[in-house]
Amino acid sequence: MRKVLIANRGEIALRLIRACRELGLPTVAVFSDADRAGLHVLAADEAFRLGPAPATESYLRGDLILDIARRTGADAIHPGYGFLSENAAFAESCEHAGIKFIGPPASAMRALGSKTRARQAADQAGMPRTPGSVHGLASLDEALTVAANIGYPVMLKAAAGGGGKGMRAITSPADLPSAFTSAQSEAERAFGSGEVYLEKLIERPRHIEIQILADEHGHCVYLGERECSVQRRHQKVIEEAPSAVVGPDLRQRMGEAAVRLALAAGYTNAGTIEFLVDPDQNFYFLEMNTRLQVEHPVTELVTGYDLVHLQIRIAQGAPLPFAQQDVHLRGHAIECRVYAEDPDNAFMPSPGRITRLLQPGGPGIREDCGIYEGWVVPMDYDPMLSKLIAFAPTRELAIARLLRALDEYVIGGIRTNLGLFRRILRDPDFQTARIDTGYLDRLLASGLSSRPEFSQSENGAEGSAVPIIATAAAAIFEATRPTPVTPTAPPANAWKSAARTEAVRDFNGKARS
Amino acid sequence: MKFDLEIDGQTRKVDISPSATSGQWQMQIDGEPVEADACLLRPGVLSLLVHGQSHRVVLDADLANASANGDSADPALHLGAHRIEWRAEDPRSFRRRRRHAGTDGPITLKASMPGRVVRILVAKGDTVAAHQSVLVLEAMKMQNELKSPKEGRVIDLRVAPGDTVSSGQPLAIVE
Numbered sequence: 001m002r003k004v005l006i007a008n009r010g011e012i013a014l015r016l017i018r019a020c021r022e023l024g025l026p027t028v029a030v031f032s033d034a035d036r037a038g039l040h041v042l043a044a045d046e047a048f049r050l051g052p053a054p055a056t057e058s059y060l061r062g063d064l065i066l067d068i069a070r071r072t073g074a075d076a077i078h079p080g081y082g083f084l085s086e087n088a089a090f091a092e093s094c095e096h097a098g099i100k101f102i103g104p105p106a107s108a109m110r111a112l113g114s115k116t117r118a119r120q121a122a123d124q125a126g127m128p129r130t131p132g133s134v135h136g137l138a139s140l141d142e143a144l145t146v147a148a149n150i151g152y153p154v155m156l157k158a159a160a161g162g163g164g165k166g167m168r169a170i171t172s173p174a175d176l177p178s179a180f181t182s183a184q185s186e187a188e189r190a191f192g193s194g195e196v197y198l199e200k201l202i203e204r205p206r207h208i209e210i211q212i213l214a215d216e217h218g219h220c221v222y223l224g225e226r227e228c229s230v231q232r233r234h235q236k237v238i239e240e241a242p243s244a245v246v247g248p249d250l251r252q253r254m255g256e257a258a259v260r261l262a263l264a265a266g267y268t269n270a271g272t273i274e275f276l277v278d279p280d281q282n283f284y285f286l287e288m289n290t291r292l293q294v295e296h297p298v299t300e301l302v303t304g305y306d307l308v309h310l311q312i313r314i315a316q317g318a319p320l321p322f323a324q325q326d327v328h329l330r331g332h333a334i335e336c337r338v339y340a341e342d343p344d345n346a347f348m349p350s351p352g353r354i355t356r357l358l359q360p361g362g363p364g365i366r367e368d369c370g371i372y373e374g375w376v377v378p379m380d381y382d383p384m385l386s387k388l389i390a391f392a393p394t395r396e397l398a399i400a401r402l403l404r405a406l407d408e409y410v411i412g413g414i415r416t417n418l419g420l421f422r423r424i425l426r427d428p429d430f431q432t433a434r435i436d437t438g439y440l441d442r443l444l445a446s447g448l449s450s451r452p453e454f455s456q457s458e459n460g461a462e463g464s465a466v467p468i469i470a471t472a473a474a475a476i477f478e479a480t481r482p483t484p485v486t487p488t489a490p491p492a493n494a495w496k497s498a499a500r501t502e503a504v505r506d507f508n509g510k511a512r513s
Numbered sequence: 514m515k516f517d518l519e520i521d522g523q524t525r526k527v528d529i530s531p532s533a534t535s536g537q538w539q540m541q542i543d544g545e546p547v548e549a550d551a552c553l554l555r556p557g558v559l560s561l562l563v564h565g566q567s568h569r570v571v572l573d574a575d576l577a578n579a580s581a582n583g584d585s586a587d588p589a590l591h592l593g594a595h596r597i598e599w600r601a602e603d604p605r606s607f608r609r610r611r612r613h614a615g616t617d618g619p620i621t622l623k624a625s626m627p628g629r630v631v632r633i634l635v636a637k638g639d640t641v642a643a644h645q646s647v648l649v650l651e652a653m654k655m656q657n658e659l660k661s662p663k664e665g666r667v668i669d670l671r672v673a674p675g676d677t678v679s680s681g682q683p684l685a686i687v688e
Contacts, residue, residue, distance in 0.1 A: 340653070341653075348625065348626055348655075348657060349626055349628075349652040349653035349655050349657075350626060351626065351627050351628075351652055351653060352627055352680060355557075355573055355574035356557055356558075356571055356572065356573060356574065358558070358571060379626075379627050379628050379629065379652035379653055379677075380653075381653065381654075382653060382654055383653040383654075406594075407593060407594060410571045410591045412557075412571065412572070412573035412574060412589075412591065413573055413574055419594065419596075422594055465563075465566075466592065466593075466595065467520060467521065467523070467525075468542055468545075468547060468563075469561065469563055469566075469568055469570075469592060470520055470521070470570075470590065470592050470595070470597045470599075471518055471520050471525050471527065471542050471599075472538075472540060472542065472547050472549045472561065472563060473551075473559060473561055473568070473570040473590055473592065474518055474520060474588075474590060474597075474599040474601075475516075475518060475527045475529045475538075475540055475542075476529070476538055476549065476551050476559070476561075477559075477572060477588070477590070478516065478518070478527075478529075478601045479514055479529050479531075479538075
């Protein structure tokens with residue numbers, strides 16, 4: 001491997017470029033018109049424009065990306081997550097072009113990519129799954145029969161699904177006909193396939209997933225689990241490793257089942273098998289993600305392995321440098337997905353200029369981040385800004401460390417969900433790990449704002465003092481505010497503006513009264 | 514220097530003056546004396562000592578640039594876990610403006626976020642009910658319906674499907 005093209009953007013592109021640099025591999029970045037000023041362009045050795053901002057005209061243009069790879073002499077492509085990462089046709093085009101796709105072979109992606117086919121593969125690998133159909137439902141009549149057999153409540157899901165689209169919980173036969181039609185059309189619109197299937201609804205499940213790594217010589221290991229039960233509308237918000245409810249025995253059973261599935265499908269490179277775990281610790285196969293996951297850092301922290309390094313080594317044809325018995329978990333890691341969205345306003349997206357950025361640091365804090373002060377967060381892609389991850393010897397200390405880091409973190413100019421994390425991390429149910437996939441939606445429905453009350457104290461001051469401190473600070477900012485230039489004022493004069501800048505700098509009260 | 518500060522919805526009377534010592538400020542907040550020691554670490558980042566308690570106060574944006582960038586939002590500061598907006602009612606302040614305008618006369622529907630206009634659900638001349646959806650705006654893979662601020666007639670539509678709009682940009686006028 002001589003050079004790696006990074007077919008992604010944002011924090012993950014930067015994370016991949018860093019790994020390549022550590023391994024001495026030159027990188028090629030690609031960017032859309034919205035990302036010319038992106039950090040990944042700056043960090044890579046070479047960077048080439050793909051096209052206009054919409055992903056369909058840039059990051060999803062596999063043909064253009066392959067073209068750039070050929071032109072630059074890149075002989076490997078890392079797709080990151082999202083975009084082309086689970087596109088079997090793209091992986092195949094890479095194979096045909098003689099360019100290494102850093103991920104599984106197209107055949108394994110096809111075998112596991114559709115949820116119904118993955119359920120068939122699970123059966124062959126002897127992996128427990130939720131009761132229900134393993135093929136798309138041909139008609140409403142078939143749906144009614146399957147549902148009656150497995151018993152209500154049931155879940156209707158899109159075979160090509162993801163992100164909760166085309167998904168319906170159904171409690172009685174009367175609700176099935178309308179849900180069947182609407183789920184089909186929603187899936188058709190979102191994924192171009194209206195195939196839906198039914199499975200038994202697991203009540204209050206926890207979302208727990210197993211990270212696997214498979215080399216191209218038939219070795220496969222599992223790197224423990226991640227718990228991602230804190231979700232909003234089926235989107236993960238907080239992930240952690242290990243799970244508070246998974247002991248060595250359950251971990252081994254889930255891990256071995258995951259490895260069997262991967263080996264049976266001819267899977268190589270990094271992958272994740274997602275499970276639902278019910279309150280009685282039964283686990284059920286949910287789906288397989290055939291790529292590096294957003295939340296891979298928590299696994300890296302508790303295992304000590306760099307997953308991107310290992311992905312690259314596997315793609316280079318090297319055997320796994322360790323065996324299953326070498327994998328040990330140590331400590332606890334928790335990740336917050338920091339989004340440009342406003343939790344106080346229906347989670348409305350909040351793209352725009354980051355006018356102020358103070359980033360946390362110190363012991364046990366990792367920030368995988370693709371933003372900087374002055375960067376304009378584009379409206380064209382998903383709203384993730386960064387991932388804030390804390391690592392500590394225990395879950396309790398990891399929570400304390402995250403709360404400490406959140407207090408250091410300031411992102412100004414746009415709205416973010418930082419306040420929501422403070423609230424979750426202080427919630428007694430989260431602190432005692434009494435969580436399931438419905439936990440966050442229930443917390444949000446309880447109506448409390450993610451904004452802290454003024455009664456909450458700030459750095460030792462009594463809560464009631466917060467408005468006074470804020471007023472004092474605002475008053476000082478107002479008193480030193482530069483006189484504005486009105487639109488009718490004559491053109492700015494360099495002497496005058498220099499003097500004004502000086503006046504602002506001379507903050508300590510001498511210049512103004 | 515005297516002004517009213519509206520902090521998080523509550524108005525406070527402030528009388529502030531710098532002391533002879535650099536960085537020291539004397540003020541009265543609603544008649545209560547407060548002494549503060551302020552040090553600007555870098556633009557927008559203030560170290561504030563009040564009665565020996567140390568606070569970091571961070572401005573969202575430089576006040577001088579806010580108007581230059583056409584940013585109409587109120588200034589905001591970060592204090593611990595709090596994000597607090599304020600507005601000064603000062604005769605010297607250019608930011609002084611009418612608040613709580615009534616619902617009489619034409620009202621402009623403005624973009625609540627930067628985004629792309631996906632669909633327009635009304636035509637010029639249509640009558641709309643209060644809170645009726647007027648158009649759909651998309652950003653970051655999320656679609657949001659923008660609703661009419663009042664009952665009335667759409668007298669102007671300023672955008673077309675596919676247009677990119679910035680936050681606060683006028684989209685439609687309802688009379």
